[in-house]
Amino acid sequence: MIDLRSDTVTQPTEAMLESMREATLGDDSRDGDPTVMKLEQLAAERMGKEAGAFMPSGTMANLVAMLTHAQRGGEVLIDEGSHTLNAELGGIAAVAGLFYRGIPGRRGAMAIEALREAVRPTLRNQMGTAIIWMENTHNRAGGAALPLDHMQAVYTLARENAVPVHLDGARIFNAAAALKTEAAQVAQHADSVCFCVSKGLSAPVGSVLCGANAFIERARAFRRMVGGNMRQAGPLAAAGIVALETMVDRLVEDHRTAKRLAEGLHRIDSSLVDPREVDTNLVRVEVGKSDRRAGQWSADLKQKGILVSPCALYALRFVTHRHIGEAEIDATVGAFGELWHRT
Ligand SMILES: Cc1ncc(COP(=O)(O)O)c(C=O)c1O
Known part of the structure; x- marks a missing residue:
């Protein structure tokens, strides 16, 4: 997971x-x-x-x-x-x-x-x-x-x-x-x-x-x-x-992976997230354009081995941390893209 x-x-x-x-x-x-x-x-x-x-x-x-x-x-x-x-x-x-x-x-x-x-x-x-x-x-x-x-x-x-x-x-x-x-x-x-x-x-x-x-x-x-x-x-x-x-000095790594995630999702659809608004390790993703609620998104992503939290009816929260590297980010973007294009 x-x-x-x-x-x-x-x-x-x-x-x-x-x-x-x-x-x-x-x-x-x-x-x-x-x-x-x-x-x-x-x-x-x-x-x-x-x-x-x-x-x-x-x-x-x-x-x-x-x-x-x-x-x-x-x-x-x-x-x-x-x-x-x-x-x-x-x-x-x-x-x-x-x-x-x-x-x-x-x-x-x-x-x-x-x-x-x-x-x-x-x-x-x-x-x-x-x-x-x-x-x-x-x-x-x-x-x-x-x-x-x-x-x-x-x-x-x-x-x-x-x-x-x-x-x-x-x-x-x-x-x-x-x-x-x-x-x-x-x-x-x-x-x-x-x-x-x-x-x-x-x-x-x-x-x-x-x-x-x-x-x-x-x-x-x-x-x-x-x-x-x-x-x-x-x-x-x-x-x-x-x-x-x-552990303080390494937090910038989490900010880098969060930015990478935001950029990947932005490439899938620019309505999802504006990478310029990602300051730190949290990425808020707006899924309203898909007409599927955040709860459904989180269940579908879980099927693909990715856990995220719904934070509003049509928004998900992704949080990066020290167990998440570039490989995990790229896998997440890939899985999200497949689900998005299935819409
Ligand atoms: C901004 C903020 N304040 C307070 C808390 C509460 O911390 P705790 O979960 O340790 O009670 C959190 C937890 O996520 C938080 O994000």
């Missing part, structure tokens, strides 16, 4: 497995686990923040960020296509007790004027803005990397209004590679940031939430509240350390 459903399918490397066996352990919730503390420090350095807290998942890191930044009842201004609104099962309301206002935008970047209009203080008859939220890279926008000047404009607007900014940077290292910069340059336009070591970086489990010391100290309490307090988490953190130290 050629598995293009997600970069979360990546298996740990040999070096990760080795480091997991050798990790020194402690109780993270008592005196601390030395390997977890090392990962948290390394993560904070990479993000240009004071501190970090290791979490089991990106969803939990986002949820804890909401709980830590906001009082119940405030409003989160967030791109309407964000992962948090569309794939985190409403934790924003059900657990954090927050409202949200979906802001329209382009390729994951909220329209600044719409955002300006939506920001408001808490008054006796008006719910105030609690958090402004960004996602980079942007999953539903086909892995788009938000430009740094856009992020800066959002952060400036937030600061003028004394509103904290959170960055869902699940794939921040992909964003940094696409923008040809360091992750800290991306994260500088947010008060808090989380990223996953479990996606293209190939570690088996984990995300780190980073921010100022006082913020992370409060976040640790909320992490415990939602059940994310871990004990001897050293082996997981050990794999995360290897991920940060050895």
Whole structure:
């Protein structure tokens, strides 16, 4: 099977497995686990923040960020296509007790004027803005990397209004590679940031939430509240350390294979995807012209040994990662072409 459903399918490397066996352990919730503390420090350095807290998942890191930044009842201004609104099962309301206002935008970047209009203080008859939220890279926008000047404009607007900014940077290292910069340059336009070591970086489990010391100290309490307090988490953190130290630089290879895939599909039919819009390792493919729904496409491709995810009624998401090379891409394009011409 050629598995293009997600970069979360990546298996740990040999070096990760080795480091997991050798990790020194402690109780993270008592005196601390030395390997977890090392990962948290390394993560904070990479993000240009004071501190970090290791979490089991990106969803939990986002949820804890909401709980830590906001009082119940405030409003989160967030791109309407964000992962948090569309794939985190409403934790924003059900657990954090927050409202949200979906802001329209382009390729994951909220329209600044719409955002300006939506920001408001808490008054006796008006719910105030609690958090402004960004996602980079942007999953539903086909892995788009938000430009740094856009992020800066959002952060400036937030600061003028004394509103904290959170960055869902699940794939921040992909964003940094696409923008040809360091992750800290991306994260500088947010008060808090989380990223996953479990996606293209190939570690088996984990995300780190980073921010100022006082913020992370409060976040640790909320992490415990939602059940994310871990004990001897050293082996997981050990794999995360290897991920940060050895797997970041190779992400450009995934971007190259994604581009190759987009170019191949574009040659089959230009309505499928515009390769110029493929910034990173996600490729969103529009199959509407075929009159077959994404679910049918994904079933037909599976018959040919290729796994992809439907991401809208007529759109598929292909994700490249370290188990996908040029041969897998060429086989995928070939199989897709056969199905397309069968239409
Ligand atoms: C942008 C974004 N944020 C958050 C998450 C959640 O991460 P996790 O699956 O570790 O909960 C994902 C997962 O795909 C994601 O793409």
